[in-house]
Amino acid sequence: xxxxxxxxxxxxxxxxxxxxxxxxxxxxxxxxxxxxxxxxxxxxxxxxxxxxxxxxxxxxxxxxxxxxxxxxxxxxxxxxxxxxxxxxxxxxxxxxxxxxxxxxxxxxxxxxxxxxxxxxxxxxxxxxxxxxxxxxxxxxxxxxxxxxxxxxxxxxxxxxxxxxxxxxxxxxxxxxxxxxxxxxxxxxxxxxxxxxxxxxxxxxxxxxxxxxxxxxxxxxxxxxxxxxxxxxxxxxxxxxxxxxxxxxxxxxxxxxxxxxxxxxxxxxxxxxxxxxxxxxxxxxxxxxxxxxxxxxxxxxxxxxxxxxxxxxxxxxxxxxxxxxxxxxxxxxxxxxxxxxxxxxxxxxxxxxxxxxxxxxxxxxxxxxxxxxxxxxxxxxxxxxxxxxxxxxxxxxxxxxxxxxxxxxxxxxxxxxxxxxxxxxxxxxxxxxxxx
Numbered sequence: 411x412x413x414x415x416x417x418x419x420x421x422x423x424x425x426x427x428x429x430x431x432x433x434x435x436x437x438x439x440x441x442x443x444x445x446x447x448x449x450x451x452x453x454x455x456x457x458x459x460x461x462x463x464x465x466x467x468x469x470x471x472x473x474x475x476x477x478x479x480x481x482x483x484x485x486x487x488x489x490x491x492x493x494x495x496x497x498x499x500x501x502x503x504x505x506x507x508x509x510x511x512x513x514x515x516x517x518x519x520x521x522x523x524x525x526x527x528x529x530x531x532x533x534x535x536x537x538x539x540x541x542x543x544x545x546x547x548x549x550x551x552x553x554x555x556x557x558x559x560x561x562x563x564x565x566x567x568x569x570x571x572x573x574x575x576x577x578x579x580x581x582x583x584x585x586x587x588x589x590x591x592x593x594x595x596x597x598x599x600x601x602x603x604x605x606x607x608x609x610x611x612x613x614x615x616x617x618x619x620x621x622x623x624x625x626x627x628x629x630x631x632x633x634x635x636x637x638x639x640x641x642x643x644x645x646x647x648x649x650x651x652x653x654x655x656x657x658x659x660x661x662x663x664x665x666x667x668x669x670x671x672x673x674x675x676x677x678x679x680x681x682x683x684x685x686x687x688x689x690x691x692x693x694x695x696x697x698x699x700x701x702x703x704x705x706x707x708x709x710x711x712x713x714x715x716x717x718x719x720x721x722x723x724x725x726x727x728x729x730x731x732x733x734x735x736x737x738x739x740x741x742x743x744x745x746x747x748x749x750x751x752x753x754x755x756x757x758x759x760x761x762x763x764x765x766x767x768x769x770x771x772x773x774x775x776x777x778x779x780x781x782x783x784x785x786x787x788x789x790x791x792x793x794x795x796x797x798x799x800x801x802x803x804x805x806x807x808x809x810x811x812x813x814x815x816x817x818x819x820x821x822x823x824x825x826x827x828x829x830x831x832x833x834x835x836x837x838x839x840x841x842x843x844x845x
Contacts, residue, residue, distance in 0.1 A: 413464060417616050421468045426561035430496070431464070433558040434706050435503055435549050439463060441709035445617060446508040447681035448672065450731050452621040459502045459509070465612040469634070470498035473601055473608060476637050485567070486589055492566040493586075494598045497576035498608050504545030506698055507713040511682050515689050516540040521700035522548050527582075528574055545705060547574050553702045576602050593645045596787070600648040605788055605805075606633070606658065614664050617672065625667040628660045640789035640802045649789035655808045662811055666819070674768040676823050680733040683764045683825075688717070688724040695720055734764060734825040738843060741821060749822050751842050759835060761826060769820040 411423040411431075423431060430436060439460035448455045474491050481487055506512040519533060519540045526534060528551045549555050550570050562568045575581035579599050587595035601608050611630060618626025636654030639646045650658055689696065696716050699705055717725040727733070740746040756763040789802040828836070 413461075415461060415465060415468070417612070417619055418465055418468050421464055423464075426492075426565045427496075427499075429558040429561055430499070433555055435553065435555040435558075436460070436463075436500075438706055438709055439503065439505070441711050442505055442507060442509060443710055444509065444613065445621075445673075445678075446511045447678045447685075448621070448675065450681060451675050451677050452623075452672070454622050455617070455620045457616060457620045459505055462612055462616055463499050463502050465616060466501065466608045467495050467499040469608040469611050469630070470495055470601060472634050473637055476634055477597070477639050481589065484589075489567045490587055490589065490594065490598070492562055493568050493572050494576060494601070496562065496568065496573045497598070497602045500546065500550060500573065501577055501602055501609060502542075502546070503549050504542040504547070506542055506545070507708055507710050508685070510542070511685050512689075512698065512713065513539075513541055514686060515696065516542075516545075516698045517700040519544055522702070523552070523700075524548050525552055527571065528552075528578075530578070530580060540700075543577065545702065546577060548702045549705075550574050550577075575599075579603060591644055592641055594639075597639055597646040597648050600788070604648065606648065606650070606661065610661075610665060614661070614668060617668060618664075621672055623668075623672060625671050626664050628664045629657050632657050633661060638791040640791055642802060647787050647789060649791040649802060650805075652790050652792045652808065655790060655805075658805070659809050659811055669768075670819060670821075674821055676736050676739065676766065677733055679766045679768055679823070680736070680764060680825050681728060681731075683766050684724045684728050684733065687764070688720070688722050688728065691724065692720060692722045695722070695725075735828040736823055736825050737828060737839065739821060739823040746822060748843060749824055752824055752839065755838060755842060756824070756826065761831065761835065764825040766823045766825065767820065768822075 411425070411428050413421040413423060415421050437460070440458055442459045443449055443455070444457050444459055444462050445452075445455045471491075474494055478487060478491070506516065517540055518537050520537045522540055522544055524544065524547055528547050551574055556570065559568065559570055563570075569586065572581065572583075572586050575595075576599050581587065581595050584593045584595050587593060587598065600606070603609065611633070614626035614628065615630065618624060632654060633650070636651040636657070638649040638651050640649035696713065698708060714729070718729050720726070738745075738749055738752055740749045753763065753765060755761075788805045790805055790808045792801045792803070793799070794801075831839075
């Protein structure tokens with residue numbers, strides 16, 4: 411099967427993979443938009459988790475071929491490759507309607523009844539609210555979706571347990587991913603979820619393309635061409651050659667700019683807050699089922715139909731794309747003081763308001779009270795042209811972007827129905843802002 415993708419061109423799907431893509435569990439992603447409410451701001455952003463997931467698998471296929479180009483193509487390599495490709499393909503299969511916006515109404519993890527072999531030791535001891543990753547694991551591990559894997563299991567020897575392991579980032583049996591005495595699990599998991607993973611490599615280009623902006627652009631081909639396995643003590647982790655560090659910088663900055671300019675857009679964030687208000691004020695109208703077979707029906711259209719027939723004022727505001735006016739936003743500590751004064755005034759006057767807070771960090775591995783060197787596992791690979799000696803060093807030693815962007819970039823905004831305020835209230839708002 412061949413898929414024509416506007417971002418990557420022709421994507422070829424193996425016939426053994428077709429039953430997985432054609433299954434209801436995966437087809438459901440056709441009806442879940444990649445960027446949730448961002449479509450209300452960027453009308454072209456109607457792309458879905460379906461094509462994004464296929465794009466991630468396509469990038470994963472290219473990355474694997476580059477990293478293993480010097481490894482003999484045995485049945486073990488083919489098994490690992492197919493397991494990894496399916497990890498890329500299925501990483502988002504558990505997403506709820508409107509992507510991240512509805513995770514707040516998911517049930518407790520224990521209600522999903524995920525087999526214990528797929529749970530971390532912490533999740534076995536402490537119950538918590540389920541996330542889309544938990545629904546992903548449940549679908550792969552314990553649902554009717556399992557029938558779709560028969561062809562890849564018989565042809566390549568794929569075990570669904572290890573697809574799930576690549577997604578969650580832990581495996582109890584690294585031997586499955588060991589070739590010629592080298593454990594490749596850390597490297598493959600990093601390509602599924604890390605600072606430089608196939609997910610981000612796809613969504614930056616895809617979201618930028620469909621939103622009609624240029625912030626997410628970077629040189630994908632050069633990054634892929636310069637991926638290298640960093641093998642230390644017979645364990646392989648993800649590395650890039652020294653000549654691609656500048657391109658990696660560009661990749662990080664592209665992601666940062668997409669968060670600030672697209673993902674944190676004030677109207678899209680405010681619409682998410684309206685949805686939260688709807689869930690809080692009409693808790694009996696919508697909930698996400700713990701039954702994984704029933705979950706198939708829950709997509710964007712299912713939720714929007716419920717919102718359309720609701721009398722809840724927040725639901726109607728969402729349907730009509732009406733957000734209260736943004737009256738102030740803060741980007742620094744001085745502006746935040748003004749915002750807090752405005753919020754206090756609204757509370758004192760019993761004025762309904764919505765506060766939207768968005769924050770993002772250039773690197774999820776950096777925290778202000780820890781040394782990034784001890785956390786970051788991505789390596790830069792340096793090969794001497796004189797004796798072919800290979801050296802590895804941490805990525806933060808090759809770029810100072812982690813230090814420059816060590817603090818979260820926070821944006822806080824206040825929204826109110828400004829036209830309903832009295833003249834006196836409007837005057838007081840202006841005084842607070844101007845002072």
